[in-house]
Amino acid sequence: MKAPHPRSTLPWEGFSGWPGETVLISTPTTTQAPMVYKSSCVELLAVTASPDFASLYQLLANQERPVLPSGERRAILGCGYVGKEVARAWKQEGHALWATTTRRERLGELAELVETPLIFDSTDASTSLAFTADLDGILVSFAPSKGSEVDLGQYRETFLGGLQQLVEALDQRPSNTPLQIVHLSSCGVYGNRHGALTNETAPIADNHPVNQVLLQSEEMMGSIRSDRINVCILRLGGIYGPGRDIPSMLLSAAGGLVQRNGLNVPCWIHLDDIVRCVCFAFDQVLNDTYNLVNDTQLSGQELTDRLCERAGLPLAKWLTIDTSDRILNARVSNEKLKRTGFTFNHPCMVG
Numbered sequence: 001m002k003a004p005h006p007r008s009t010l011p012w013e014g015f016s017g018w019p020g021e022t023v024l025i026s027t028p029t030t031t032q033a034p035m036v037y038k039s040s041c042v043e044l045l046a047v048t049a050s051p052d053f054a055s056l057y058q059l060l061a062n063q064e065r066p067v068l069p070s071g072e073r074r075a076i077l078g079c080g081y082v083g084k085e086v087a088r089a090w091k092q093e094g095h096a097l098w099a100t101t102t103r104r105e106r107l108g109e110l111a112e113l114v115e116t117p118l119i120f121d122s123t124d125a126s127t128s129l130a131f132t133a134d135l136d137g138i139l140v141s142f143a144p145s146k147g148s149e150v151d152l153g154q155y156r157e158t159f160l161g162g163l164q165q166l167v168e169a170l171d172q173r174p175s176n177t178p179l180q181i182v183h184l185s186s187c188g189v190y191g192n193r194h195g196a197l198t199n200e201t202a203p204i205a206d207n208h209p210v211n212q213v214l215l216q217s218e219e220m221m222g223s224i225r226s227d228r229i230n231v232c233i234l235r236l237g238g239i240y241g242p243g244r245d246i247p248s249m250l251l252s253a254a255g256g257l258v259q260r261n262g263l264n265v266p267c268w269i270h271l272d273d274i275v276r277c278v279c280f281a282f283d284q285v286l287n288d289t290y291n292l293v294n295d296t297q298l299s300g301q302e303l304t305d306r307l308c309e310r311a312g313l314p315l316a317k318w319l320t321i322d323t324s325d326r327i328l329n330a331r332v333s334n335e336k337l338k339r340t341g342f343t344f345n346h347p348c349m350v351g
Contacts, residue, residue, distance in 0.1 A: 073135045075099065077120065077166065078142040079110055082184065082239070085275045086139055087113040093279075098131060122161035129162075129169040137282055140166070140183040140221070152209050159217040170224060179229045182281045183221040187235045187267050187291055189214050190330045195265045195299070198330040200235070200289050208326045218289070230287035234277060237293035237332065240349070241271030247349060250304045254313035262301030262318020264329040267293040270346035280342050290337040296349045297331040306350045
């Protein structure tokens, strides 16, 4: 059992931090499917001198289609909560996969998802990202900490140290080879905009050192862009999904006190939509910065009130003062992403 969140009077077990809030402390087997196609088709054609192509088409339409290899070589740098689900999706698409982790005990887990699991630690000279020079696609999903309390040195080394090694590895890449990169960043960079509608052109709240690191990481990734290298930067909202049931966590506050500023407007995104958007970015060869958030533009108090009312529970009470030195208070827009044609499976956390 994890300890209760230090700033809540309620036992929100497993909660890893409010979006944008930080406190600094210093594939299926495919061999049989083609045989089924061949056997069935030959059998159908053999029974008649004049093949019935309508029946043949119907037969093929009813067959389970095999996953065919695409020939793409892709890597997930930082294969954690999000990266594992992307790996599952890419495995289904037939890609050859590499994935990195900083923890040796996770190599077995990753080996079930990718062909080549690797240890990478930007502080360990014995590890390297040299293998990325031969890839067709890279998802950069480094994460320095599971909690909302972040050591700035660790944060800086994880993002900037790791990305610097990636930049150096890609310098060795053949100049005529195309590459698609998706880099996961955070909408927390917008900071306190007093609940204003906010799109990708809004200035970064660089008065906080964590936001400075995130901005530097985005700039480093942007510097890689060329006529052969596309870089899509996705600024994520607070992630919810399996294992991160934010609605249930909020409902646990019913009738209690939440020691956070309920007037602030966070933003959210479901794990499933992150995975879908990463795949979409690769398919559509996106090469820009996008906010990856759903349509929920409610303050913490408003969101909890709606959930409690729908469940018939007493309302929770929130504070009206900030309890963190880094907050997100912005109605973050996803219109730019929607204009690319992307749609959400989970457009809102609450109906």
